[in-house]
Amino acid sequence: MKLQSRHLLGMEGVRKEDITLILDTASSFKEVLERPIKKVPPLQGKTIVNLFFESSTRTRISFELAERRLSADVVNFAASGSSVSKGETLKDTARNIEAMKIDMVVIRHAASGAPHFLTRVVKANVINAGDGAHEHPTQALLDMMTLREKYGTLEGLRVCIVGDIVHSRVARSNIFGLKTMGAEVSVCGPATLIPRNIEELGVRVYHRLEDVIPHVDALNVLRIQLERQKSGLFPSLREYHRYFGVTKAKVDRAPKPITIMHPGPINRDVELSADLADGPHSVILEQVTNGEAVRMSVLYLIGTSN
Amino acid sequence: MMKTKVLDAESFRRTVTRLSHEVVEKNKGVQDVVLVGIRTRGEFLAHRVAKIIEEIEHTKVQVGILDITLYRDDLHGRLDQPELKSTKILFDIRGKIIVLIDDVLFTGRTIRSALNALMDLGRPSMIQLLVLVDRGHRELPIKADFVGKNVPTSRGEQVQVAMTETDGEDAVYLIGLDEKESAQ
Numbered sequence A: 001m002k003l004q005s006r007h008l009l010g011m012e013g014v015r016k017e018d019i020t021l022i023l024d025t026a027s028s029f030k031e032v033l034e035r036p037i038k039k040v041p042p043l044q045g046k047t048i049v050n051l052f053f054e055s056s057t058r059t060r061i062s063f064e065l066a067e068r069r070l071s072a073d074v075v076n077f078a079a080s081g082s083s084v085s086k087g088e089t090l091k092d093t094a095r096n097i098e099a100m101k102i103d104m105v106v107i108r109h110a111a112s113g114a115p116h117f118l119t120r121v122v123k124a125n126v127i128n129a130g131d132g133a134h135e136h137p138t139q140a141l142l143d144m145m146t147l148r149e150k151y152g153t154l155e156g157l158r159v160c161i162v163g164d165i166v167h168s169r170v171a172r173s174n175i176f177g178l179k180t181m182g183a184e185v186s187v188c189g190p191a192t193l194i195p196r197n198i199e200e201l202g203v204r205v206y207h208r209l210e211d212v213i214p215h216v217d218a219l220n221v222l223r224i225q226l227e228r229q230k231s232g233l234f235p236s237l238r239e240y241h242r243y244f245g246v247t248k249a250k251v252d253r254a255p256k257p258i259t260i261m262h263p264g265p266i267n268r269d270v271e272l273s274a275d276l277a278d279g280p281h282s283v284i285l286e287q288v289t290n291g292e293a294v295r296m297s298v299l300y301l302i303g304t305s306n
Numbered sequence B: 001m002m003k004t005k006v007l008d009a010e011s012f013r014r015t016v017t018r019l020s021h022e023v024v025e026k027n028k029g030v031q032d033v034v035l036v037g038i039r040t041r042g043e044f045l046a047h048r049v050a051k052i053i054e055e056i057e058h059t060k061v062q063v064g065i066l067d068i069t070l071y072r073d074d075l076h077g078r079l080d081q082p083e084l085k086s087t088k089i090l091f092d093i094r095g096k097i098i099v100l101i102d103d104v105l106f107t108g109r110t111i112r113s114a115l116n117a118l119m120d121l122g123r124p125s126m127i128q129l130l131v132l133v134d135r136g137h138r139e140l141p142i143k144a145d146f147v148g149k150n151v152p153t154s155r156g157e158q159v160q161v162a163m164t165e166t167d168g169e170d171a172v173y174l175i176g177l178d179e180k181e182s183a184q
Helices: A016-033 A058-069 A090-098 A114-121 A137-151 A169-180 A209-215 A237-244 A284-303 B009-026 B041-057 B109-119 B179-183
Strands: A047-052 A073-078 A104-109 A125-131 A158-162 A184-188 A204-206 A218-221 A259-261 B002-007 B033-038 B062-066 B097-105 B126-134 B146-150 B158-162 B171-176
Touching (some): A016 A137, A016 A169, A016 A284, A047 A090, A058 A104, A058 A284, A090 A104, A090 A114, A104 A114, A114 A125, A125 A284, A137 A169, A137 A284, A158 A169, B002 B009, B002 B146, B009 B041, B033 B109, B041 B062, B041 B097, B041 B126, B062 B109, B097 B158, B109 B126
Parallel strands (some): A047 A073, A047 A104, A158 A184, A184 A204, B033 B097, B097 B126, B126 B146
Antiparallel strands (some): B002 B171
């Protein structure tokens, strides 16, 4: 088996067998994470640069740990305090880094399509760690891995993504990936935060949590960006919490327990109540662990492909 | 293509029994002895050796499974990536005598990978190597402590170990090239 592409730019168009290969390989890497010495040699001699043009803590740390655990050499690049603040273009930054003989690039950028652009200007393998409101494929993969661990399969699983769908790369990647794997996907949020025509991706739209809760196995609760309130997309955090905040009182009406997911960082008691986040049906910390395994899997499969 | 059976089910069973006795004899019992089988057929062999040792020594020996994929020296740029499965060694190998088990010993590269993988898990007091078939053509200075059967081969031939767990029978075959193929 081998992945079809030498880059991971998004979940759109990724074949079912490739997703399965990534998830199976990630499950094998979980065993490495249980060892006293959490390091294996497959990427020895490979150099990876983490190009983070947007601030990120957990994704960057997770990628960096995954890279180091596979024995790669790692260089970190953050936009602030770098040549970017002196006006350098993405193309020049990338070409300069490539001239330093880099094998793989992990990129996060506020502009949708930045990783795709990069594949045209550098020879290295490119992994998208989040581009604008477009895609965040490793997040979708770790979400799918967590659900597959819990339910055994994604086929027929009912997942609702709750919150700000329109600005969310996590939502888009999850929709593409989950649909490919045969899950039933719905979204729920205020009309101002749901993209028009999203039904064309094969998802159902709900505007009331109460309507969707009886029909789902898992809720993937997105972080509500506080700055969206300023742009008038919802009136107040209090009101958002009242209508779209996932709380124990609301999910308790479901016929069976609902798995609670969140990509982090959580605004406690805004989009998700603290008792659910810490409750028995929350898999939020499993998501973090699986994130490392999934990133090891992607880096390994792509890094040994050429 | 010529296919010759070099071990049938009966001699297969006797060979594994003899190897198990040799492990016990060499280590004067099975104190601190653990078995580690290399996926896939080494794993099955390890379980069979463990069962026979239990019958003769009335002691259970622990069995682990080793996946060497991440330690291969030919991992990069292959057309077909080897499937990564997990290592399952659920005991501490520090201070243990590890009997490393594989079906066929050929170039020695698999064993080199396995030795590195084991060393990353801890410091065993000793590692011994048990193989069902030694077919020669070593590319590294590696030698087995316990050999089921020496099968002289030419480089182009193949040794195929069948085991009931995956192949429906216990047997070892030598698959030779016919004259036309070997002339090419």
